[in-house]
Amino acid sequence: MSKRAVILAAGVGQRLQLAADAPAPKCLLRFDGRTLLERHLRLLRAVGVEDVVIVVGYEHQQIADELDRLDWTPRPTLILNPQYRxxxxxxxxxxxxxxxxxxxxxxxxxxxLYDVRMLAAxxxxxxxxxxLLDAGFEAGDEPVKLCLRDGRPVELRKKVADGLRYDHVGESVGFFRFTQASATRLAQIVRQYAxxxxxxxxxxxxxxxxxLESPERFACADVTGLPWLEIDFPVDVIRAREVVLPQLHPLL
Structure with missing residues (x-):
């Protein structure tokens, strides 16, 4: 089955408080000399995904410039979201x-910033x-919780309602895989939102x-213990470099 990756890279990243003299989308942060964007492309290629679409907005020309620098083939498609705020x-x-x-x-x-084994899963x-579910998460308001009951997802939210019955909970990694029918249905849902x-x-x-429409369609892969980090705050950049990066499988 063919696979396409849609990478969401349109946001401003205000919580990261990037320096005013060096505005950049977060996907252009560098770790061990490579941007997060380059890492995405290399890891996707490692699991056989070459068709990549990047939704851009804030400082989108900088992302285009990075693709020029990488000279990546096949070149990812850029889709502009002018309402990126x-x-x-x-x-x-x-x-x-x-x-x-x-x-x-x-x-x-x-x-x-993540390990290739997460994409393989x-x-x-x-x-x-x-x-993808990481049961080793730190409780709090920030993580998006993925709750399971009898192996099926019953909730996906930062705040879980009181009284919800579930037997397993973890943090949802910000990656999802949708079959063709579900991707089409998701497009209908987000259009209604917009x-x-x-x-x-x-x-x-x-x-x-x-x-919640069709929980029976979903399978969950437990990636607890694999190194990864969503980068939202300045402290996350430090943790990504000092804790996560040394644990990653080498890039090809």
Missing amino acids: QGSVVSVAAAESALCAGGDVLLMDADV LVADDSADRL QTQRGGEPHEEAVRDLL
Whole structure:
């Protein structure tokens, strides 16, 4: 089954508080001499994914310039989200053509430093939509929680409602794999968000809607113990360099 990756890289990254004299999307942060964007492309290639779409917005020319520098072939397609200051659901809506073009779709946050084994787990099973769960997360308001009951997902939110029954919980890694039918359905859901007053919401809310419609479609891969980090704050950059990076499998 063909696979396409849609990388969400449109946001400003205000919480990271990048220096005013060096504005850049977070995917251009460098670790061991390589940008997060280059790492995405190399790791996707390692698991057989060459068709890459990047949703851009803030300082999008810098991303185009990085692709020029990399001279990556085949060159990823850039889709501009001019409403990039809204919620990430609008970025997913901007990628409707990529969601509906056929084949499986990997939906990925751009601001994550991670190991190739996580992508291998994401693409391992072609029979179902797929989520990644890290049970070793630190509790708090920031992580998006993925709750399971009898092996099936029952919640995907930062705040879990009181009284929800579940027997396993972890942090949802910001990567999803959708079969062709589910990717098309997700495109319909995010279009509804963008056309109403819900355009300011994170895209995980739309994924949650899809998940709760048909939880039996979803499989979860436990990636507890594998090194990864979503980079939101300045302290995350330090932790990524000092803790996560030394644990990663070498890039090809």
